[in-house]
Amino acid sequence: MSGRGEQLISIIIPAYNAAPTLGRCVDAVNTSTYREFECIVADDGSWDESADIAIGKGARVVTIPERRGPAHARNFAARSARGEILLFIDADVCVQPDTLGRVARAFGQDPKLDAVIGSYDDDPAASNFVSQYKNLMHCFVHQHGKRRASTFWTGCGAIRRSVFSEGGGFDERYRRPSTEDIELGARLVRSGRKIVLDPTLTVKHLKQWTLVGLVESDVRDRAIPWTLLMLRERNMPNDLNVQWSQRVSVALAYLALPMLFVYWPAAVVLVGVVIAMNLGFYRFLVGRRGLGFAVCAIPLHVLYFVYSGAAFLAACGIAVSSPRRATGS
Secondary structure (H helix, E strand, O other), rough: OOOOOOOEEEEEEOOOOHHHHHHHHHHHHOOOOOOOOOEEEEOOOOOOHHHHHHHOOOEEEEOOOOOOOOOHHHHHHHHHOOEEEEEOOOOOOOOOHHHHHHHHHHHHHOOOEEEEEEOOOOOOOOOOHHHHHHHHHHHHHOOOOOEOOOOOOOOOOEEEEEHHOOOOOOOOOOOOOHHHHHHHHHHHHHOOOEEEEEEEEEEEEOOOOHHHHHHHHHHHHHHHHHHHHHOOOOOOOOOOHOOHHHHHHHHHHHHHHHHHHOOOHHHHHHHHHHHOHHHHHHHHHHHHHHHHHHHHHHEEEEEEHHHHHHHHHHHHHHHOHHHHOOOOO
C-alpha cells in the first residue's frame, strides 16, 4: 500500500484449467505502474496447476470445489474483495502497465461513472491466422463502439463495488463463458447506470483460436444467448456487433449463398457490397497486417455473417418453442 489515498482496485480473474496463460496474466498485473491493487484468482474447480501458479505469482486464490462457471467464480471472488473498484479480466488476458492507472483515473475524474470497459489491443499474441483475425476484429469493434456503452465486458471491465453489489452481480445461470457480462450490462443500463467504453484501455489477448473453436464459441456462447437476451430485453442496440450495417451484411451474405449456384457473378457483387459496407474494418486490417491479410480475411468475415444469421434464427426458434428459456426464467 502506498498510503497516497489512491483507490484500491480488486482485480478478479476466474480460472478453469488456465495454466497455459494464467502465469503471464498475473505477471502482467504485477508489472502495473499503479500499485494500489489486490489480485484475486477464483479457481473454478480446476484440476491443473492453476491455483499453484497463481499463488506462486503472489495472487490470492479463492477455491471453488467444483466448476460452476465464470459468472459464479467472479461473484464468489467479489464477495471477498476489499477494493472500491472491481476490475474483471480473463485468465488469457494481459493488462498493460498503465491499465490500472487508467481505470483509477476514469473513476476519479467522473464521480457519476459506474463502470468502464476497454478492448483488446491490435497486436494479438497468437500468430496463427484465425487468432489474428478474431482478435483484430474484436479490437476494431470495440475501438469503434459508442463511448456511452450499452454493455459490460469482462475481458477488461471495471465497476464500482457498490454498483456491482446493488445490481446483483453476474447471473449464475450462465454455467459457461458466455454473455453473462452483456447481461449484466443490460441490467445496469436499464437501471440508468453509466458505462463508458474507453478505447485507450487496452489489453492483450493470449487465446489461440481454431476455426472450429471460433465458430462454436461465436454461435453457442455468444450469438444465440445474446439474441435471446435482446429478445428478452426487447432492445437491439445499434452498437458493437449488432449495428445496422452488420444486420444488413448478414442479409446480403444469405442472398449471396444461393446466387453461387444460380448466377455466380451476382454472388460476387453481393460480397462486394458486404466488403463496401465494412470498408472501415478492411482498412483497419490493411493498416495492421497488410493487403494480403485483409483479402484472406474476406471468406472468414462472410462466414461470420452466415453463421451469425443462422444463430439468430435458431435463437428466435428457441424463443418461440421455449418462452421460459428465452426470458431467463
